[in-house]
Each structure stands twice: as structure tokens, then as C-alpha cells.
Amino acid sequence: MDHQHDAAKPGPQARVTTPITADLLRGALDLERTEHGLLPHRLPAWARAQYTDGQLAMAESQPSGVRLVVRTRATVVELDVLATKTVYQGLPPRPGSVYDLLIDGRLTDQASAPGGNVVAVDVATGSTETQPGPVGTIRFAGLPDRAKEVEIWLPHNELTQLVALRTDAPVEPVPTGRRVWLHHGSSISHGSNAASPSTIWPALAAALGDVDLINLGFSGSALLDPFTARTLRDTPADLISVKIGINIVNADLMRLRAFTPAVHGFLDTIREGHPTTPLLVVSPILCPIHEDTPGPGAFDVDALQAGQVQFRATGDPAERAAGKLTLSVIRDELARIVKQRAADDPNLHHLDGLELYGEADFAELPLPDRLHPDAAAHHRIGERFAELAFRPGGPFTAERAR
Structure with missing residues (x-):
């Protein structure tokens, strides 16, 4: 597996922009349209409305197991995201969140997203303060030039709004034949x-x-x-x-x-x-x-x-x-x-x-x-x-x- 890297700025090769739709995502039960893009949820809206607990709201909106899955010949894939990172005041800092790139089922590369919002949680009182931040881009380059299944697994522990998907070749959904x-x-x-x-x-x-x-x-x-x-x-x-x-x-x-x-x-x-x-x-x-x-x-x-x-x-x-x-x-x-x-x-x-x-x-x-x-x-x-x-x-x- 290649070394983990921070995201680079969008490169000139990634010129094909594909709308992010439900058929490109797995693991999410609901997609909320926000001012920035799509926010995957792991509980449907009716369930979220029945108990507006902060802990549950944070947990179900962190996209554990949610991944973008496409079939493509692209050698460059860029994903614009707006992350929301949580910082617990008074506790040691937590490791940064990671996006995993899998090619034909094999973990091939990893990246971290720059920018994003920061939610500071006061452990003693439970109060929170949100500091807004910019959209960031993760970029995977040097992918093999052949038809392949590409998966980007979103961070399991960080709320992630999906803003835009760009590649240097067209992408298509991958129907699953698995259980x-x-x-x-x-x-x-x-x-x-x-x-x-x-x-x-x-x-x-x-x-x-x-x-x-x-x-x-x-x-x-x-x-x-x-x-x-x-x-x-x-x-x-x-x-x-x-x-x-x-x-x-x-x-x-x-x-x-x-x-x-x-x-x-x-x-x-x-x-x-x-x-x-x-x-x-x-x-x-x-x-x-x-x-x-x-x-x-x-x-x-x-x-x-x-x-x-x-x-x-x-x-x-x-x-x-x-x-x-x-x-x-x-x-x-x-x-x-x-x-x-x-x-x-x-x-x-x-x-x-x-x-x-x-x-x-x-x-x-x-x-x-x-x-x-x-x-x-x-x-x-x-x-x-x-x-x-x-x-x-x-x-x-x-x-x-x-």
C-alpha cells in the first residue's frame, strides 16, 4: 500500500465531473441535501426525528462503512468533501481521519482531507462550539489504466459532506451481486x-x-x-x-x-x-x-x-x-x-x-x-x-x- 498523504489540489487531468447520487454509494440509508452537497446518514430521517440525542446524531451521521463505489478506467480520482472534525477539550488529540482507496477490493492508498469544520466539545460540561472551515479535496493519482472497481471508504469517525467527484475518465455505478x-x-x-x-x-x-x-x-x-x-x-x-x-x-x-x-x-x-x-x-x-x-x-x-x-x-x-x-x-x-x-x-x-x-x-x-x-x-x-x-x-x- 502506498504511504498515506494529505490531499493535493485538483489536478488538470480530472476533468470529468460526475454527480454524486445514491447509486454510487453503499452503506448509507439516507442522503441529506445540504448547502454544500450530500450528507450520508445511517438512520433514516423518520428515525432521527424520534429522538434528537446529540450522541446518536453524531454517531449515525459519521459514515462508518459508507463508501463510494464506481467502475472506471480513471487514473486520477478527486473527491471534494466538507469534513466535520470533533475535538474533545481536555483529552489527548485523536488520530486524524482517513479515506481508504480500494481497487478491485484491495486497499491501495489512503488520504486525509484538509480544511473542514471543527466541533470543540467540553468534556466537563458537554457544551459544544463549532468553528466553520473550508471544503477540502482528496486526490488519488497513478491508478492503473484499466477498467476496475474503485472504492473510497469514508472516515468511520468523521461527519463527511460529499461535495463533488472528478475523474479523468467516465465512471459508472457497480451493481452488487453479493449478499x-x-x-x-x-x-x-x-x-x-x-x-x-x-x-x-x-x-x-x-x-x-x-x-x-x-x-x-x-x-x-x-x-x-x-x-x-x-x-x-x-x-x-x-x-x-x-x-x-x-x-x-x-x-x-x-x-x-x-x-x-x-x-x-x-x-x-x-x-x-x-x-x-x-x-x-x-x-x-x-x-x-x-x-x-x-x-x-x-x-x-x-x-x-x-x-x-x-x-x-x-x-x-x-x-x-x-x-x-x-x-x-x-x-x-x-x-x-x-x-x-x-x-x-x-x-x-x-x-x-x-x-x-x-x-x-x-x-x-x-x-x-x-x-x-x-x-x-x-x-x-x-x-x-x-x-x-x-x-x-x-x-x-x-x-x-x-
């Missing part, structure tokens, strides 16, 4: 601490499984929301997975009495639109701070003062007796729910998250902030998921999904 995998999860599925958008674990698993990904991983917002269940219900898909648990615990959102009916209702809603589609329920990966200690989760103040971002669990393990949730409780309950339902639903399956990342993995690849896997662990989780889900006889095997 569509619809996945919902938390910040880990969203891609927190992954190195780039095509190397978040769901993208890696999708590539290994030869499927097209729609990623509804919402950082902090995998909370069994009914509008998310209805979105999953209404989105065409050949395969569906839901990864449930960590956000319920670290938000201290509900007790066991509410959790069990909420999971049933979530699955019932999905089944209204996908009665026989392979549906995989995935429990949480290992997270030692929350294995037996309830939430809410919080920043570790001592670590912040030392210049590190780390999280801690603030609940009392004794509160489990009153129905407070921990990851171990949720794993047991999800396994029980799926076993109960699978008696009447042979296409419903369960995957223990500890098979994706467990004690031995934590010993080798610990969670840097005690909550999110790093880039190497994303690779491992993606490979494990592909091995377990797409293997012959597995829940997502081709013969089962047809």
Missing part, C-alpha cells in the same frame, strides 16, 4: 480505535465473507431503540446481526426486568420484515471493567490528568442482586433468549462474544482505554467473526442464506 450483510452494534462495531474505515472489524469480516456491508454500529447508541429495530426491519438484507450489551451496561440504561422484554421486542420487530433471514445475536466481547461491575461507565479522572484516556465502571457489583446489568449477566441472558426463540426460529443464531475476543486475547492485545479494541484487535475480531459466521455450516453460510 448484503446488515449489522448493528456499539462503538466497537462503529470502529472506535481502528486504524482506518476499511479496517474496522465489520468491514474486514465482510471482505472475508465476500458480502456487502451496511454497518449500523452507533457509538454509544446500541441501546435497543425501537426505531433502530424498525430500521433493521425495513432495510433489505440477506444476513443480519445484532451485537448487544456494552452500551446497555455503560449507560446504565435498564435493569434485567426491562432488558429481557426489550431484546424480545427488538428481535420481534426485525422478524416482521425478515421472517426467515439468517439473524445472528452476538453478545459482548470481553471488557474486564464491566464483566461483573455495573455501569454507568465514566472517564477515569486520574488517567486523564496523566494524559491518558481510560474508562472505569462506577457501579457496585452487589447491585446485580437488584437487577443491575453486567456483561456476564447479559451474555447469559442473550444465550437463554436465543435458545428459547430458536425452537420456533431455525434461522436465529447466537454467537458468544468471548469467542471473538476473550481472556487470552485481552492478555495479548489489551484494550488501550479499557473499553475499545485497538487496530490489531479489530483485525482479530473481524477474522474470528468471518471464520465463525461464514464457515460451511455457520449461520451466514451461503447455502443457508439462499
Whole structure:
């Protein structure tokens, strides 16, 4: 792979301007027309209107898994974007966002977009201040002069408005002949601490499984929301997975009495639109701070003062007796729910998250902030998921999904 570079100014070769339309994009469920261009969303407008939470709004509008896909002979591709970068005051700076260029499915180059808006978040108060910035251009040159499939994966962690697409040869949409995998999860599925958008674990698993990904991983917002269940219900898909648990615990959102009916209702809603589609329920990966200690989760103040971002669990393990949730409780309950339902639903399956990342993995690849896997662990989780889900006889095997 070529070295990562900052974007160059538009070159004279890129003279063909192509309108950016829905048929050139994958992974987005809605496109909002703004004064600058198109803003991809991963929840439809009706769902966004039902709860105008700032965390959810930020997460669903960050285009994790969204990519521009064209077939072309172009050797130069330029994309004008208006990024919105988020800066957390009082926390160490986060790595810059990355655009991945894939040619015929292979990661070939990377770029970062200059300019853009900056949203400064005061961690202590939650207040935000937006500093407007200019449109920037990312440029990929030296592409092979042949017909090829070109994908530009948008940053998984940065709101991105698409302004213009220019090339030095015509482009055309690429109809997909692959199965569509619809996945919902938390910040880990969203891609927190992954190195780039095509190397978040769901993208890696999708590539290994030869499927097209729609990623509804919402950082902090995998909370069994009914509008998310209805979105999953209404989105065409050949395969569906839901990864449930960590956000319920670290938000201290509900007790066991509410959790069990909420999971049933979530699955019932999905089944209204996908009665026989392979549906995989995935429990949480290992997270030692929350294995037996309830939430809410919080920043570790001592670590912040030392210049590190780390999280801690603030609940009392004794509160489990009153129905407070921990990851171990949720794993047991999800396994029980799926076993109960699978008696009447042979296409419903369960995957223990500890098979994706467990004690031995934590010993080798610990969670840097005690909550999110790093880039190497994303690779491992993606490979494990592909091995377990797409293997012959597995829940997502081709013969089962047809």
C-alpha cells in the first residue's frame, strides 16, 4: 500500500465531473441535501426525528462503512468533501481521519482531507462550539489504466459532506451481486480505535465473507431503540446481526426486568420484515471493567490528568442482586433468549462474544482505554467473526442464506 498523504489540489487531468447520487454509494440509508452537497446518514430521517440525542446524531451521521463505489478506467480520482472534525477539550488529540482507496477490493492508498469544520466539545460540561472551515479535496493519482472497481471508504469517525467527484475518465455505478450483510452494534462495531474505515472489524469480516456491508454500529447508541429495530426491519438484507450489551451496561440504561422484554421486542420487530433471514445475536466481547461491575461507565479522572484516556465502571457489583446489568449477566441472558426463540426460529443464531475476543486475547492485545479494541484487535475480531459466521455450516453460510 502506498504511504498515506494529505490531499493535493485538483489536478488538470480530472476533468470529468460526475454527480454524486445514491447509486454510487453503499452503506448509507439516507442522503441529506445540504448547502454544500450530500450528507450520508445511517438512520433514516423518520428515525432521527424520534429522538434528537446529540450522541446518536453524531454517531449515525459519521459514515462508518459508507463508501463510494464506481467502475472506471480513471487514473486520477478527486473527491471534494466538507469534513466535520470533533475535538474533545481536555483529552489527548485523536488520530486524524482517513479515506481508504480500494481497487478491485484491495486497499491501495489512503488520504486525509484538509480544511473542514471543527466541533470543540467540553468534556466537563458537554457544551459544544463549532468553528466553520473550508471544503477540502482528496486526490488519488497513478491508478492503473484499466477498467476496475474503485472504492473510497469514508472516515468511520468523521461527519463527511460529499461535495463533488472528478475523474479523468467516465465512471459508472457497480451493481452488487453479493449478499448484503446488515449489522448493528456499539462503538466497537462503529470502529472506535481502528486504524482506518476499511479496517474496522465489520468491514474486514465482510471482505472475508465476500458480502456487502451496511454497518449500523452507533457509538454509544446500541441501546435497543425501537426505531433502530424498525430500521433493521425495513432495510433489505440477506444476513443480519445484532451485537448487544456494552452500551446497555455503560449507560446504565435498564435493569434485567426491562432488558429481557426489550431484546424480545427488538428481535420481534426485525422478524416482521425478515421472517426467515439468517439473524445472528452476538453478545459482548470481553471488557474486564464491566464483566461483573455495573455501569454507568465514566472517564477515569486520574488517567486523564496523566494524559491518558481510560474508562472505569462506577457501579457496585452487589447491585446485580437488584437487577443491575453486567456483561456476564447479559451474555447469559442473550444465550437463554436465543435458545428459547430458536425452537420456533431455525434461522436465529447466537454467537458468544468471548469467542471473538476473550481472556487470552485481552492478555495479548489489551484494550488501550479499557473499553475499545485497538487496530490489531479489530483485525482479530473481524477474522474470528468471518471464520465463525461464514464457515460451511455457520449461520451466514451461503447455502443457508439462499
